[in-house]
Amino acid sequence: MSVALIGKVVWVLGIVAWYAIRYPSERRARRTRVVSDRRSTTEAVGLSAALLGLAFVPGFYVATGKPEAADYTAHLWAVILGAILFCMAMWVFRRTHKTLGRNWSISLQIREKHELISHGPYALVRHPMYTSFLLMALGQAFLLANWVVGLAGVIGFAVLFFLRVDKEERMMLEIFGPEYRAYMDRTKRIIPYIY
Template sequence: MSVDSIGEIIWVLGIVAWYFIRRPYERRAKRVRVVSHRRSPSEIIGLVAALCGLAIIPGFYVATGIPGAADYPARVWAIAVGTAIFSLAMWVFRRTHKELGRNWSITLEIRDKHELIRGGPYALVRHPMYTSFLLMGLGQVFLLSNWVVGLAGLIGFAVLFLLRVNEEERMMLEIFGSQYRDYMESTKRIIPYIY
């Protein structure tokens, strides 16, 4: 088995893990009433960009090898680094879902009896779900030896983050007021102690 095939298999296993982590929360979320939402065209564009960059484009590449012209030689050390980063992404992703519990939603929504979560990864950053997507994109760069596919994950993450995070923070400020403002002052957005 070639090194690039190992990277592709690990990426596929990571995406399968992503689905199995998210699925139970998605099902539970449907049972909790939405009090308000901020669904917008820009949010949909961000979600589609992230889905394309982190799943559809790399999935197409793994299945077909297209665009093979952007391939570069796979390295064992890169696969090891990518595996570590992608594993960390899944750990953060799972912890984030677990902390959010009934508050989780895929879109910008406030649920019935919504609470401000400050435990687990939320003690370090305000948006650990985005942190997990950033880590997925970085892991993808190392696991899939293709410039287009590697960059697609980071670009997809960036589009989602840039189109959504400010609106999400405005919504939280409206709902939680000074409690959220204090939380903003004590945490970074997505990278602990840095940003």
């Protein structure tokens, strides 16, 4: 098995793990009443960009090998690093879903009896879900030896993050007020102690 193929297999396994983690939360969310919905066209664009960059573009590449003109030589060290990053992403992703419980939502929504979560991964960063997507994007760039696919993940993450995080924080400030402001003062956004 070639190094490039190992990277593709690891990426596919990571995406299967991602869906296996996400699915129970999606099912539970359908049963919990939404009391405030802030979905918008901008949010839909961000979610679509992330899905395109982190799933569709790499999935097409894994299935077809295109665009092959953007391929470069796959190295074992890069695939190992990509696998580590992807595993870290899935660990953070799972912890985030587990910690959020019934508060989880794919979009900007407040659920009935919504609580401010500040423990688990939320003790280190305000948006660990975005942390997991950043780790996924970086892992993808190392796992799949193709410039277009590597950039697609990073760009998809960046579009989602920059279109959505400010709105998400404004919504949390409206709902939780000074409690969220104090939480913002003691945590970083997505990278512990840095940003």
